[in-house]
Amino acid sequence: MNxxxxxxxxGVQGDVEVIEVNVAVGDRVAQNDxxxxxxxxxxxxxxxxxxxxxxxEILLKIGDRVRQxxxxxMLEVDASTALAPALDKALEQPVVEEHKAVQQPAxxxxxxxxxxxxxxxDDSSIHAGPAVRKLARELGVELGRVAPSGPRQRVLKxxxxxxxxxxxxxxQSPDFGLSPSTPAPLPDFSQFGEVSVRELSRxxxxxxxxxxxSWVTAPQVTQFxxxxxxxxxxxxxxxxxxxxxxxxxxxxLPFLLKACAYALKALPQLxxxxxxxxxxxxxxxxxxxxxxxxxPHGLFVPVVRDVDKKSILELAQEVAVLAQSAADKKxxxxxxxxxxxxxxxxxxxxxxxxxxxxxxxxxxxxxxxKAQMQPVFVNGQFVPRLMLPLSLSYDxxxxxxxxxxxxxxxLGQLLGDIRNLxx
Ligand code: CAO
Numbered sequence: 001m002n003x004x005x006x007x008x009x010x011g012v013q014g015d016v017e018v019i020e021v022n023v024a025v026g027d028r029v030a031q032n033d034x035x036x037x038x039x040x041x042x043x044x045x046x047x048x049x050x051x052x053x054x055x056x057e058i059l060l061k062i063g064d065r066v067r068q069x070x071x072x073x074m075l076e077v078d079a080s081t082a083l084a085p086a087l088d089k090a091l092e093q094p095v096v097e098e099h100k101a102v103q104q105p106a107x108x109x110x111x112x113x114x115x116x117x118x119x120x121x122d123d124s125s126i127h128a129g130p131a132v133r134k135l136a137r138e139l140g141v142e143l144g145r146v147a148p149s150g151p152r153q154r155v156l157k158x159x160x161x162x163x164x165x166x167x168x169x170x171x172q173s174p175d176f177g178l179s180p181s182t183p184a185p186l187p188d189f190s191q192f193g194e195v196s197v198r199e200l201s202r203x204x205x206x207x208x209x210x211x212x213x214s215w216v217t218a219p220q221v222t223q224f225x226x227x228x229x230x231x232x233x234x235x236x237x238x239x240x241x242x243x244x245x246x247x248x249x250x251x252x253l254p255f256l257l258k259a260c261a262y263a264l265k266a267l268p269q270l271x272x273x274x275x276x277x278x279x280x281x282x283x284x285x286x287x288x289x290x291x292x293x294x295x296p297h298g299l300f301v302p303v304v305r306d307v308d309k310k311s312i313l314e315l316a317q318e319v320a321v322l323a324q325s326a327a328d329k330k331x332x333x334x335x336x337x338x339x340x341x342x343x344x345x346x347x348x349x350x351x352x353x354x355x356x357x358x359x360x361x362x363x364x365x366x367x368x369x370k371a372q373m374q375p376v377f378v379n380g381q382f383v384p385r386l387m388l389p390l391s392l393s394y395d396x397x398x399x400x401x402x403x404x405x406x407x408x409x410x411l412g413q414l415l416g417d418i419r420n421l422x423x
Contacts, residue, residue: 001076001077001079002056002074002075002076002077003051003053003074003075003076003077004071004073004074005035005047005049005050005071005072005073005074005075006068006069006070006071006072007038007047007066007067007068007069007070007072008047008068009068010038010040010045010068012040014067015065015066015067016038016039016040016045016065016066016067017038017039017040017063017064017065018036018037018038018060018061018062018063018064018065018066019037019038019039019044019062019150019154020036020037020062020150020154020156021035021036021058021060021061021062022034022035022036022037023035023055023058023073024055024058025055025056025057025058026054026055027054027055028052028053028054028055029049029052029053029054029055029075030049030052031048031049031050031051031052032048032049033048033049034046034047034048034049034129034131035047035048035049035055035072035073036060036072037129037154038066044127044129044154046129046130046131047072049075051075051077051078052077052078053075053076053077053078054075054076055073055074055075055076056073056074056075056076057073057074058072058073059071059072059073059074060072060073126143126144126148126155127148127150127153127154127155128143128148128154128155128156129154129157131157132155132156132157132160135157135160136160139164141160141163141164143155143160145163146159146160146163147159147162147163201297201298203297203298203299203300204298207298207299210359211357213360214357214358214359214360215357217360218358218360218363218395218396218397219395219396219397220355220357220358220393220394220395220396221393221394221396221401221404222355222356222367222391222392222393222394223391223392223393223394223401223404223405223407223408224353224389224390224391224392224408225389225390225392225405225408225409225411225412226387226388226389226390226412227387227388227390227411227412227415227416228376228385228386228387228388228412228415228416229252229255229371229386229387229388229415229416230385230386231416231417231418232252232255232415232416232418233252233371233386235418236250236251236252236255243313243316246313247317248313248316248317248320249316249320250312250313250316251316251348252345252347252368252371252388253291253315253316253319253343253345254312254313254315254316254319255312255415255418256343256345256366256368256415257289257291257304257307257315257319257343258307258312258315258421259411259414259415259418259421260289260307260341260343260366260411261287261289261307261308262308262410262414262420262421263407263410263411263414264287264308264340264341265287265308266410267403267406267407267410268283268284269398269399269400269403270341270363270364270394270399270403270404270407271283271284271287271340271341272284272340272363272398273340273361273362273363273398274361274363274395274397274398276397281398284340286305286306286340287306287307287308287340287341288303288304288305288306288307288338288339288340288341289303289304289307289339289340289341289342289343290302290303290304290339290341290342290343290359290362291303291304291319291322291323291342291343291345292342292343292344292345292356293322293323293326293327295326295327295329296327297329300326300331300336301336301339301342301359302322302323302325302326302331302335302336303335303336303337303338303339304318304319304322305338322335339359339362340362341362341364341365341366342356342358342359342362342364342365342366343365343366343368344356344365344366344367344368345367345368346367346368346369346370347368347369347370347371347388348370349370350369350370351369351370351389352369352370352372352389353367353369353389353391354367354369354391355367355391355393356391356393357393358393358394358395360395362395363394363395363397363398363399364392364393364394364395364399364404364407365392365393365394366390366391366392366411367390367391367392367393368388368389368390368391369388369389369391370389371386371387371388371389372386372387372389373385373386373387374386374387388415390408390411390412392404392407392408
């Protein structure tokens with residue numbers, strides 16, 4: 001049996017515009033499925049199916065204007081539901097969705113038409129139908145966050161689905177959804193000039209992921225300082241030949257390792273991890289220091305264990321072995337784990353300072369730049385001194401600025417007179 005579905009009393013003067021047609025000829029609709037969305041100058045309304053059936057003919061299109069009594073479509077009504085008592089009840093007691101901003105008389109319905117359900121234009125003027133609003137409420141989605149694609153900035157069900165899909169993808173992405181925003185797609189660079197494309201190596205991909213994780217997890221500050229290593233350098237040069245005869249290349253790095261181990265024991269606040277989720281600090285009673293090693297395959301950070309218990313020569317030897325293993329891609333997974341602090345030395349390359357990124361879950365990293373001869377004012381006169389630039393980045397959730405400044409100043413004292421390391 002075909003039934004003409006007509007526009008009910010909308011409670012508005014004159015005609016209204018059809019802004020959505022939600023069905024097509026041949027569609028099966030259930031009772032209360034949205035057939036159309038109508039919009040007056042005051043409100044939008046969904047026209048729900050008064051009964052279930054199959055759409056046989058649609059008599060209007062988007063943009064048409066209709067008024068009470070106009071036929072909207074022909075519905076082939078299911079014999080079983082046409083006479084269902086529930087239908088009578090539904091037609092006599094229309095469901096009216098909350099309608100905050102616009103005062104609207106309750107729609108009057110007849111048995112040949114269903115109630116048009118007013119759609120609220122809430123305080124922030126978000127346009128969306130009752131079904132979309134209901135779904136958003138159930139899923140806890142703030143409709144204001146969903147980009148609308150419907151006419152007059154209307155949020156459609158597809159928009160809500162797209163938003164939810166994007167959120168789920170972000171949460172499941174390799175960066176754990178921590179990325180502050182999804183990067184914009186890259187332009188086609190070939191329009192600007194010749195380009196070629198290379199795949200990221202595994203180590204480059206891991207480094208990128210680790211850096212992003214550190215960047216978005218730890219609020220970081222960098223403390224700059226300088227250490228006077230004039231005497232240290234003199235001592236190093238004196239010992240270099242002796243070290244070489246033992247097969248060891250003696251650079252500044254093992255001294256830095258030793259000084260950092262000493263400072264980490266003296267100021268253990270920098271030798272911790274912070275666990276914000278569990279509201280606790282984990283104090284490390286060991287001193288394992290990672291060394292950033294630059295290789296043609298990418299950046300590796302092998303770990304020197306128990307730095308506080310090893311001699312300068314032992315440390316020099318171990319760094320050389322680890323750096324060679326990194327270059328040969330022969331580091332074992334265990335050699336890349338367990339650091340409680342990191343040193344990144346760019347001193348052999350150059351630069352005056354930089355801001356290293358904390359290797360989370362560690363809470364501090366020391367960046368070292370190139371030592372330079374500088375005039376330093378000592379006892380009333382300028383004297384040439386070899387000054388080593390130090391850049392200590394720290395996770396400000398776990399380390400206070402004062403602690404960081406004490407740390408670099410202690411490093412300055414230790415490196416300024418390495419006899420301090422013996423104490
Ligand atoms: N100031 C001045 N000279 C320095 C110096 C400094 N801060 N640090 C090292 N040098 C000197 C060394 O003393 C050595 O000089 P000599 O040949 O006269 O003895 C020379 O520079 C070369 O040192 P090196 O690089 O062979 O050895 P190292 O112990 O200083 O460093 C290693 C070892 C593995 C850390 C280094 O080779 C390396 O890979 N550095 C890069 C680390 C990096 O990429 N960090 C960035 C990470 S974040 O992107």
